[in-house]
Amino acid sequence: MTRDQLSRYFSLGKKRNTNRVLHNLSSYLSSIRDGYETIYYLNNLGRIYVDCDKIRKKGGHVQHTIMRNEFWLFYKCPRDWKNEVKISDGTTNIIVDGMFSRNGFQHFLEVDNLQTMKENREKIKRYNKLMPSVVKQLGYYPTLVWLTTTELRRQQLEASCGGLKVKVYTFDEIRGGI
DSSP, rough: HHHHHHHHHHTTOOHHHHHHOOOOHHTTTTEEETTTTEEEEEEEEHHHHHHHOOOOOHHHHTTHHHHHHHHHHHEEEOOTOOEEEEEOSSOOOOEEEEEEEEEEEEHHHHSSSEEEEEEEHHHHHHHHHHHHHHHHHHSOOHHHHHHHSSSSHEEEEEEEETSSSEEEEEHHHHHHOO
């Protein structure tokens, strides 16, 4: 998570206090720079301390994870949130970036960061194929939520998702707390 995400989640207040807390935890944390932001994750000692088996490393997925975390914070940290969930009807499979419920209804999150629109349209086709079995299982159409980077991509995703119950947000929009 970024410093700002950690500050909001743990209600740490001002940047100065957040920096102090992160400094005090520095023996348990590693960090990387991504543009102007510092991203923190548990190092080996931190994973041992909190009994976590998941090893985080710097890679191309970092911004994707930051965007997903930002959305999780934006939706008020749903308790039933699950990352990278496989949905299948036996013939068609999708790995959903995030799955959660809101007001008693299931939502699927897709983070559009570096994917091409062609890849996104292929994923939307797979969602259309899967929806009848998902509706049969749940009894309703779950909402497909996209988090994307630009207004143009938002419009393209909304146009491509015909027939699906969909909400599309831009990263800047949710970062502002709208």
